[in-house]
Amino acid sequence: MGNYEESLEDFKNLLESSADYLPGLKGIGETHLSLARVYLSQQLNGLARDMCExxxxxxxxxAIQCDFACVWKLMGDSCTLLSKLPETEAHLEVHPRLVNAEENEGDFLTITKAEVLELGARVRVM
Structure with missing residues (x-):
């Protein structure tokens, strides 16, 4: 897992200098998804969920910046990966826009497994 952790550090450093840098955001998201898959294969459900989140x-x-299919696919993959977890562990905190909820600055909503899977099935919601 050393390569994943190094990649995360590199992306975090990149995003410190430019927080909205699209390739950096996509890369760190994809790296977290890859780590989630590793953790899930090791039956580390909590860590897998955290990485998906x-x-x-x-x-x-x-996705707020662009409408690229690759970003939406990765987001869908992150949500559907949680289908392998028990109901009690497959929840996520998400931005209200993802579930068409009212936004308050800095607020995130916790969604259930069913809502996570529904979100993963939708491609573009913003």
Whole structure:
């Protein structure tokens, strides 16, 4: 997992200098998704969920800027990966825009497994 952790550090450093840099946001989201897959294969469900949540966070920031299919696909993959987790562990905190909810600055909503899977099935919601 050393390569993933190095990649995360590189992307974090990149995003410190330019927080909205689209390739950096996509890259860090994709790296979190890859780590989630590794953790899931090791039956580390909590870590897998955390990585999916972080992937969705960064990919949401990217999706707000662009309408690239690759970003939406990665976000969908991050959501549907959680289908392998038990109901009690497959929840995510997401930006209200993803679920068409009212926004308050800095607020995130916790969605259930069913809502996560529904979100993963939708391609473009913003």
């Amino acid at each position: 972080k992937a969705v966070f960064y990919l949401t920031k990217a």
